[in-house]
Amino acid sequence: MPALLFVVAIVAGIAAYGAACLWLIAFVSTPLALVAAAAGVVGGLGVGVVQATTVLFGGYPRTAVRRPSDVRTKLPPVQARYVRRDRAWPQYFVRQVWLDLQASAQWITGTVVGMWSGAAEFTFEQRWVLWFWPLLFVGAVGMLTFSVGMFAALATLAAVVVLVAVPASAVGLLAILALRGADRTWQAVFHADSHCPRCYENTALPAYRCKGRHSPDELREGDDLHRDIRPGRLGVWWRRCSCGRRLPTTVLRAAHRLEATCPYCGYELHKGAGVATDVRVPVFGGPSAGKTHLIMSFVVWLVGPHGQPSTSDNGDGASMADDYSRQRYEEYRELITTGQSAPKTEAGKRPVAVTLRIRSGWRHVLLHFFDAAGEALVDPEQNANFAYLDYARTLIFVLDPFSVAEVRDQLAVNFPDLLREANPSGHDPEDSYQSTVSRLRGYGVQTDRKRLAFVVSKQDLLERVPLGEGLHDDPESVRNWLVSHGLDNLVTAAQRDFREVRYFLVTSTDPSGAGAVAPLLWLLEQDDVKPPRQRPDAKGKVHV
Amino acid sequence: MPVFHRIARSLLASLLLAVMGATALAVAREGTVPALYEHARQIALTAHRVWP
Numbered sequence: 001m002p003a004l005l006f007v008v009a010i011v012a013g014i015a016a017y018g019a020a021c022l023w024l025i026a027f028v029s030t031p032l033a034l035v036a037a038a039a040g041v042v043g044g045l046g047v048g049v050v051q052a053t054t055v056l057f058g059g060y061p062r063t064a065v066r067r068p069s070d071v072r073t074k075l076p077p078v079q080a081r082y083v084r085r086d087r088a089w090p091q092y093f094v095r096q097v098w099l100d101l102q103a104s105a106q107w108i109t110g111t112v113v114g115m116w117s118g119a120a121e122f123t124f125e126q127r128w129v130l131w132f133w134p135l136l137f138v139g140a141v142g143m144l145t146f147s148v149g150m151f152a153a154l155a156t157l158a159a160v161v162v163l164v165a166v167p168a169s170a171v172g173l174l175a176i177l178a179l180r181g182a183d184r185t186w187q188a189v190f191h192a193d194s195h196c197p198r199c200y201e202n203t204a205l206p207a208y209r210c211k212g213r214h215s216p217d218e219l220r221e222g223d224d225l226h227r228d229i230r231p232g233r234l235g236v237w238w239r240r241c242s243c244g245r246r247l248p249t250t251v252l253r254a255a256h257r258l259e260a261t262c263p264y265c266g267y268e269l270h271k272g273a274g275v276a277t278d279v280r281v282p283v284f285g286g287p288s289a290g291k292t293h294l295i296m297s298f299v300v301w302l303v304g305p306h307g308q309p310s311t312s313d314n315g316d317g318a319s320m321a322d323d324y325s326r327q328r329y330e331e332y333r334e335l336i337t338t339g340q341s342a343p344k345t346e347a348g349k350r351p352v353a354v355t356l357r358i359r360s361g362w363r364h365v366l367l368h369f370f371d372a373a374g375e376a377l378v379d380p381e382q383n384a385n386f387a388y389l390d391y392a393r394t395l396i397f398v399l400d401p402f403s404v405a406e407v408r409d410q411l412a413v414n415f416p417d418l419l420r421e422a423n424p425s426g427h428d429p430e431d432s433y434q435s436t437v438s439r440l441r442g443y444g445v446q447t448d449r450k451r452l453a454f455v456v457s458k459q460d461l462l463e464r465v466p467l468g469e470g471l472h473d474d475p476e477s478v479r480n481w482l483v484s485h486g487l488d489n490l491v492t493a494a495q496r497d498f499r500e501v502r503y504f505l506v507t508s509t510d511p512s513g514a515g516a517v518a519p520l521l522w523l524l525e526q527d528d529v530k531p532p533r534q535r536p537d538a539k540g541k542v543h544v
Numbered sequence: 545m546p547v548f549h550r551i552a553r554s555l556l557a558s559l560l561l562a563v564m565g566a567t568a569l570a571v572a573r574e575g576t577v578p579a580l581y582e583h584a585r586q587i588a589l590t591a592h593r594v595w596p
Contacts, residue, residue, distance in 0.1 A: 026591035031584040038580050049564050056557040058545070065545065089545075092552040100553065153564070160559045240546040 024134035036142035044149020051111065051150075052104045052157045063103035066095045068242035071234065078228050086226040087218070087242040088234040093168045095233075101161050108154045112147045119143060176231040183230065183251045186275060191393070191527050194273035195280055195368055196262035197322070197353035200387040205230065205251065206260035206274050212243030227263055229254045251275060270321045270355060276364040277527050280353075281520070282389045284436045285398035286427035287374030290457030292342040293508030294398055295354065295369045296332040297516040302356055302367075302531055303329060318531060321355040321366060328354045341423075345373040350385060358531060365529050374427060378435040389436065390443055394451040394523040397433055397494070399482075400425040401462050406486045415465055422461045430490045437497055451526065452498040453519040454491075456482070460507040471505060473518070478503035 054060050066074060068087040075095070078085055090096065119139070123129060129136060184204075187193055193204045207227045214224040223242065231237070231249040238246050248254050251274040260269040270276075281298075283291045302318040320326040335342055345351075353368035368388070376382040389395070401407055402424035411419045425432075440447050456478055462468035471481045482491050482503070494501045506516045524531060571577065 026594075027588060030591070031588045034580060034584040034587070038577065045564065049560060052560055053557045056553040056560075058550075058553070089549070092546075092549045096549060097552065097556070100556075156563055157556075157560050160556055160563060164556060164559065238548075240548075 021134050025137075029134040029138050032138045033141040036138050037145040040142040040145030040147075041149040041152070044146040044151075045153050046149075047111065047146075048108050048150040048153025048157075051107045052153060055100055055104045055107060060103055060107055062106065064099045066090050066099060075233055084227060086228060086234060086239075087223045088226065088247075089240040089242070090233055091172070091235050093165050093172060097161055097165045101158060104157055105154055108150050112150055115143060115146070172236050175236050179231045179236070179250050186252055190275075190277045190363070191279070192275050193278050194260065194262075194269050195278050195353070195366075195388070195391065196265060196267055196269065197324075197355060197368065198267040199262060199265040200353075200370075200385075200391075201262060201264040202387075202391040203263055204274065205263065206269050207263040207266075208247070208254050208258040209261055210241045210243060210245055210247060211259070212241055212245035214243055218242070222266070225261065225266075226258075229258075270357065270366050272357075272364050272366065276357075276366045277529060279365060279367045279524065279527055279529065280370065280388055280392040281368065281394075281396060281523060282370045282372075282386075282392045283396045283398060284372070284377050284389070284432070285374060286378070286400065286403055286425040286429060286432035288344075288423050288425040289374060289398040289400040289403065289429075289432070290508045291374065291398045292345055292371050294396070294455065294457065294506065294516060294519075295371050296336055296342060297506075297508050298369065298520045299329055299332050299354060299356065300336050301517045301520075302358070316359050316361065318356050318358045318367075321357040324352055325354045325356065345371055348376075349373075351388075353388070358529065360530050363529070365527070367524075374425065374432065378427060378432055380435070380439065383436065383439045386439075389440055390445045392450065393526055394453060395436075395498075396453045396455055396519055396523070397436075398455045398457050399429050399432075399487075401456050401458060401468075401485075403427065403429050404485050404487060407467055410467060411465060418461060418464060422458055429487065430493075433490055433493065437493075447497045448499055450498055451500045451502070451523075452494055453504060453523055454478075454482075454494055454501055455504045455506055455519050457506055457508055459505045462505075473505045475503040478505050 051060075055063055066089075068089055071087065071090055072085045075085060075090060123136070187204050193202055194206045195202050205228065207225045208229050210224045210226060212224075218224055226239075226241070226247060229239075229247070229249055229251060235249055237249060239249055241247055248257055254260075255272050255275040260271070260273045261267065262269055281295075283295055285291050299320075303320060304318075320329045332342075334340075351370050351372045353370055355369075356367045358365040358367055370386070370388045372383070372386055377386070383389075400422075402411065402419060402422040403426070405428075408419065408424055411422075437447060456462075459468075459473070462471065467485075471477055479491060482488075502519075502522055504519045504522075506518065508516050521531070
């Protein structure tokens with residue numbers, strides 16, 4: 001009997017519990033679940049938005065930030081072999097925007113997971129609450145919709161990020177291509193690149209030095225140098241250096257605002273390097289052929305004999321571009337005005353470019369003269385280092401007419417004093433020519449794309465002997481003279497080796513520079529550069 | 545952090561808030577909240593009728 005009563009009580013209890021649960025479901029849980037669902041969504045959205053905006057306003061400390069110190073390891077490497085990633089802030093839409101989204105997702109997911117695991121832990125520890133499962137159902141619905149709300153906020157943030165970042169990246173990419181194209185087009189049209197006066201390397205992309213505050217370690221590592229200033233992942237129009245300084249991108253904009261340096265040796269380049277038309281004038285030939293004198297007359301003619309830049313009313317003019325070149329100019333001017341001979345160029349020293357800056361209209365030109373000793377030019381070991389020869393569009397070969405065996409032999413008998421005065425080059429002219437041309441070919445230089453100014457020097461002395469009769473400052477006349485004096489092989493070789501050869505007869509010591517600068521003017525013609533002193537005056541007369 | 549980063553982040557946060565605000569306004573205009581409340585009330589009334 002008690003057993004029966006016990007069973008009846010159990011059944012009644014279960015029935016009462018079931019009825020209570022049903023009543024709770026019908027009258028409390030279901031309506032409350034709807035309200036909880038609505039509140040959960042709204043709450044989830046609200047919390048999600050607050051977390052996302054907190055991340056965006058920098059209030060979430062776990063947000064990964066891509067800093068200048070990370071760019072070398074966390075961004076794709078730069079293609080060019082000599083360029084490493086610069087220490088600058090990566091552009092926001094390149095990486096940081098995705099890191100912000102990632103941080104938001106991390107925080108929101110963490111909150112949801114934490115909420116569910118907390119609830120599960122509580123239920124596991126306080127198992128008696130399971131008796132009230134109809135009410136727990138309300139809580140579960142609220143938590144579920146809260147989670148949905150949070151993920152909806154995250155999805156909205158993701159949609160906003162995608163809608164902003166993707167078009168911004170596309171526009172940025174187009175802008176990058178356009179700006180890089182502008183750089184390349186400018187450099188191609190105006191033959192603008194930069195040339196290191198010390199190591200002779202040629203680059204279209206100089207390294208630029210940031211003048212902001214950098215630690216001694218950064219300076220030692222060269223982290224103040226921006227080796228790839230082109231628009232890209234580190235900025236489209238501007239970039240922010242690790243020191244905080246804002247720097248312009250593109251070579252066109254950086255050229256006149258930042259200090260350019262050689263990316264190979266770190267030597268300071270001239271202002272405007274990379275955008276100014278860069279003209280290299282390598283002069284080669286045998287020892288004592290008159291190379292230095294020719295360069296002297298070029299330089300003094302361009303800058304003027306008074307040391308002042310030969311500027312015109314509109315600001316056009318030529319001036320020495322650096323201290324070393326100014327010193328050389330002073331020496332050249334002194335030698336030319338006093339009529340002295342130039343000291344012999346040292347064979348053991350690598351030539352440093354004497355550079356002039358020419359402003360012609362709105363164009364800026366950097367004109368580099370390279371004067372290597374004839375002994376060094378004919379020595380394969382030494383001339384291997386003269387990389388400047390490779391990059392010139394036009395070369396100047398200087399031939400001393402008194403070094404031609406036939407001329408020397410004849411004058412030695414009849415005009416020994418004149419021969420002494422001429423100080424003839426002892427080196428065979430053909431060998432002088434071949435040494436340099438062979439070196440160019442050996443380094444893969446296509447000489448048939450270059451021009452050659454074939455300069456016969458010492459015109460003033462040659463005119464004083466019968467051998468010089470009939471020789472005029474006319475290309476055809478000079479060529480014929482060379483052929484008729486045993487240099488037909490050299491003439492043929494020059495015309496075979498180079499795209500165009502023009503012959504000149506000059507007196508390098510003539511301070512007026514009337515004929516001496518003709519090779520220079522022909523050389524500059526290719527780059528469409530008109531030196532200021534060649535420009536017509538008010539009466540239309542050209543002063544040469 | 546560069547100024548541009550801060551500007552871009554502010555732009556994104558503003559856009560997120562604008563989207564959320566616009567959604568809230570749309571929900572309010574559609575009368576979704578009162579409709580939800582009414583739906584819950586009807587469920588309770590139906591239950592009361594079935595099981596008085």
